[in-house]
Each structure stands twice: as structure tokens, then as C-alpha cells.
Amino acid sequence: MKTLTVLELSKLYNINRQTIYNNIKKGILSKNSENKIDLAEAIRVFGEPNKKQDVKESVKVDSPNLAEVLLLRQQIDMLRNQLDDAKDRESFYQNQIETMQRLLEAPKANMTTFTDQEQSQSNAAPAQPEPGPTDTKHDGLATPEQTEKKWIQVPEHVEPEPEKRSFWSRFFRPYD
CATH class of the missing domain: 1.20.5 (Single alpha-helices involved in coiled-coils or other helix-helix interfaces)
Structure with a gap:
């Protein structure tokens, strides 16, 4: 018959080696002279291996x-x-x-663009350009040929600012 070591028997039945040694010590399981356990003896004690x-x-x-x-x-x-x-x-x-x-x-039909607004204003009332310095600065939005000379209109009558008064003049002459 086939004989197994304690380690082989523990792997075969998936049990702890200490359990096998305890069964040998109690006399439930026996070993031969080579310190091996007979397979028939293991089957008697533990049953058929899975x-x-x-x-x-x-x-x-x-x-x-x-x-x-x-x-x-x-x-x-x-x-x-x-x-x-x-x-x-x-x-x-x-x-x-x-x-x-x-x-x-x-774009929507009822929306007017900035260039459309300029054209309608120029058709309605032609502006009289006032003499002023020429500015040839290119802003990147239009080509230099497309840029027109645009002048800011200054009102004709501007009231001068009143003279600033000191503290004492306000105190002694409050209604000037």
C-alpha cells in the first residue's frame, strides 16, 4: 500500500499537521517503522480524500x-x-x-449693426468736419483706407468754473 508523510497527509486532507500528531499520540492513527502513515489507515480515520x-x-x-x-x-x-x-x-x-x-x-433682420447705424446717420445729417489734428493710428478693426477722420464736437458755450475759494473767504464773504 501507499504510505504518506505527515506533511503529505495534511495537504491531502487539508488538515493541520498538529491534528495528525495528536491522533497519533492518542492511538487513533498509527505510523509504520519509517514514520509514515499507511493510506488505508488515513482513510479509516479521516475518510476518503476529496x-x-x-x-x-x-x-x-x-x-x-x-x-x-x-x-x-x-x-x-x-x-x-x-x-x-x-x-x-x-x-x-x-x-x-x-x-x-x-x-x-x-443675424436677425431687425437688428442693425454698428456700420449700418453710421451709414444711416451720415445720410440723415451730414456732419461738418471741424479742422483738427490728423490721427493716422491704426486700431486693427478697419483698414487705414476705411478709417475716416472722426472729430469730437465741442459745445460752443462752456461756462467757466467758479474760482476756488479758501476757508476764510467763505467765512467772511459767504455770498460772493
Whole structure:
């Protein structure tokens, strides 16, 4: 018959080695002269060894690989979710851009632009340009050929500011 060491027997039945030694000490289990236990004796005491045990051991050997595979699958799922969210965000922003472009391309009919207002004012009452310094500064909004000489109209009659008075003049002459 086949004989097993205490370590092999503990792995086969998935029990603690101390339990096997305690059974030997109590006389429930016997050893031969080589300090090995007969398989028939182990079956009498512990019953038939589970065949699933061998399968579990192979799974345990593969369990680090299995854990890595599960981790990688979780990461793939997470990345897929992030990709879907990014695609949704991109389509939303693309729609926003298209909406803004449509609004910019089609101004409302009742709105007048700044250049339309200038043209209507120049047709209604032609302004008389007053002599003044020429300013050839280019502001970047229009070409130098398009810029017109614009003058600020100053009212003809401007009242001079009253003379500032000191404290004592206000005190001795309050109504001047």
C-alpha cells in the first residue's frame, strides 16, 4: 500500500499537521517503522480524500493569473465607460459649436449693426468736419483706407468754473 508523510497527509486532507500528531499520540492513527502513515489507515480515520482538493490546488496555483485577468477586465470596463463619457461630451460640445455658428451666421433682420447705424446717420445729417489734428493710428478693426477722420464736437458755450475759494473767504464773504 501507499504510505504518506505527515506533511503529505495534511495537504491531502487539508488538515493541520498538529491534528495528525495528536491522533497519533492518542492511538487513533498509527505510523509504520519509517514514520509514515499507511493510506488505508488515513482513510479509516479521516475518510476518503476529496478529489476536488486537487482541483482547488491547481486553481490556487492559477489564482494570481486569475486575479490579474479579473483586474485587467475591470480596468478595461472602466476605460470603456470613460471612453463612452468622452464621446458623449464631445458630441455635446460639437452640437454647442454648431449652434453657435448658426447663430453667428444668421443675424436677425431687425437688428442693425454698428456700420449700418453710421451709414444711416451720415445720410440723415451730414456732419461738418471741424479742422483738427490728423490721427493716422491704426486700431486693427478697419483698414487705414476705411478709417475716416472722426472729430469730437465741442459745445460752443462752456461756462467757466467758479474760482476756488479758501476757508476764510467763505467765512467772511459767504455770498460772493
